[in-house]
Amino acid sequence: MEKGLKIRLYPNKNQISLLNIIFGHARFVYNYFLDYSKRTKDYKYTNWSKILTDLKNSDSTSFLKNADKFALQNSLRNLATAYANFFSKRTNEPVFKKKHNEQSYRTNFTNNNIVLYENSIKLPKLGNVKCKYGKDIQKNKIISVTIKLLKSGIYEASIIYECEEMMLPKTGNSVGIDLGVRKLITTSDGNTYISDLDIDRINNKIRKEQRRLSRCELHSKNYNKQRKKLAKVYQYKDNYMLDTIHKATKAIVEKYDVIYMEDLDIKDLIKKQKLKIHKRKMLLSSLGQITTLLKYKCECYGKELKKIERYYPSSQTCSNCGKTYKVGKSETYRCPHCKLIIDRDYNAAINILNYGLAHN
């Protein structure tokens, strides 16, 4: 099974100038063959590949010899894919790559040319580049790495690696999970993961930087500086949330063999709440990621994810006496029948587990 991992790179000055050269070469090749295919209507990768060899051997373009050879080949492959998508009407026609847009190239693993260490990654032509979060996949076989310079000025590597199915030890435990907007995940044994306070904290930061940007004179030096800063906060938000969701979902599949959750319409769940647009968007993507990653991790680690019927009233039912009661918007469930007082999401999670166990 192939998996992907994104890590942030911290290249030194020398590596930055080398990276600029490789980005430039990869872009040159892409644009050269885009122009060539537009003129000649020759869209064949194998033909392009032959011409690329000629280019490397001709005087005016012999600089290409110095580039990471996989980066150039992959530029051609990307162009071929872009055309394939265009011809099958999935995307627009490929366009020329520009220097001021996001820069990237992809390199492939061969003969240990790429090695991941705990705090650095060895890459062809660049040597060891400082990075974060290397240790998770050190033992896995790397297939390819895409190196990117994002608009925010951040360097990033997306690593594709082979992962053998890693069965996690069975624990004999089952759990019910309630997804919500205040606490994103609540489990039937009373644990909560990811609260909306995290989301508010990051959204406030974004709003603050946006306000600062709106006070800058358009396209002034400060404006550009502030725009980069804002892009960085957005980047931080994506990384932080994804990282938190990865950790939470991993913790859950480690702890339980069978995970029950409601077959939710996330859009519908969020629509019912009065939320600011930033928060709405963030919740929509976060809850989506939680469901996707839970499903994926269960498959990967040999655990089971079971969905229970969408219209089961998990938050209206008392987990103690089983009678139903319309709870309204309150965060606490107070049962008028048996006098139980319990957190609303915790109550729902217990009901989901009980329903799941009873209907299997």
Ligand SMILES: [Zn+2]
């Ligand atoms: Zn009750």
